[in-house]
């Protein structure tokens with residue numbers, strides 16, 4: 001990596017947590033991820049979800065068919081864990097190079113999670129098999145217990161579910177997806193064996209819950225897990241910029257039509273694909289950690305997933321970008337662009 005005050009060249013980063021959706025939305029959002037990232041872990045929470053290896057093959061084909069001309073981008077597919085998931089099917093998926101990981105959504109925790117897991121006891125044989133064959137478990141780490149305050153749901157998930165999974169499957173590789181709390185960071189730091197990693201989103205590094213709620217509710221800042229108080233944001237910034245190999249880039253870019261966000265019951269998800277790399281760079285610059293940006297963005301993820309780093313590079317230049325406020329999606333489904341117009345201090349050179 002080379003850093004000058006106004007120019008930053010680094011190995012092409014990967015996005016270890018991405019929602020691309022399907023159909024017209026897929027075709028609209030995909031070019032904005034392929035412009036910056038070499039690979040991405042593709043989240044399986046479509047309707048219906050990507051549950052089997054055959055589902056993942058079909059979805060991968062649709063993504064590849066939607067790639068812009070000349071794009072060099074590898075979608076890394078995941079399967080959505082259900083109480084009916086067949087361990088043999090997952091093993092075949094890994095064997096055939098289709099599946100990179102399996103995603104655990106507690107049923108009801110987030111967008112399109114109703115087909116997820118209600119009772120973790122029911123998926124123990126699947127977790128045992130994943131542990132045996134080295135297939136990582138990616139976790140949306142929030143409880144759905146209505147008695148638990150939404151701001152505490154990540155911390156309680158760690159105690160109730162993550163600690164027990166770790167204890168019962170000590171060799172299972174786990175990614176704590178979109179970690180949002182100091183509790184989550186501390187949990188990852190407490191695991192000394194390198195088997196537990198975490199992705200961190202740009203918006204959780206930038207926003208706290210005041211940004212979401214003070215002066216009026218900002219539906220485009222609403223995501224799950226919901227942004228937390230400032231002390232948690234600072235813990236995430238410290239973790240991301242530390243250089244610790246267990247923390248890596250995952251945008252959780254999650255497009256929803258504006259009409260579904262600006263609604264009486266607005267849905268969760270921030271579409272940040274256009275500005276994500278610039279936002280991360282700005283965070284690292286603010287923290288005086290630009291020398292560790294490439295480690296977080298381009299090296300730690302491949303190391304965790306035991307994949308080679310990308311050969312190509314990207315260059316960021318200091319200065320205003322001109323991002324649109326909205327991304328056009330046919331069918332009246334335009335998407336609000338995170339940090340469109342309120343531009344971050346960097347742009348990625350074409």
Ligand SMILES: NC(=O)N[C@@H](CC(=O)O)C(=O)O
Nearest residue numbers: 019110111223224254268269
């Ligand atoms: N993060 C979100 O708020 N939403 C994601 C789902 C998820 O990652 O939990 C989505 O698919 O819209």
Ligand SMILES: [Zn+2]
Nearest residue numbers: 110140224225
């Ligand atoms: Zn999630």
Ligand SMILES: [Zn+2]
Nearest residue numbers: 019043252254
């Ligand atoms: Zn997500």
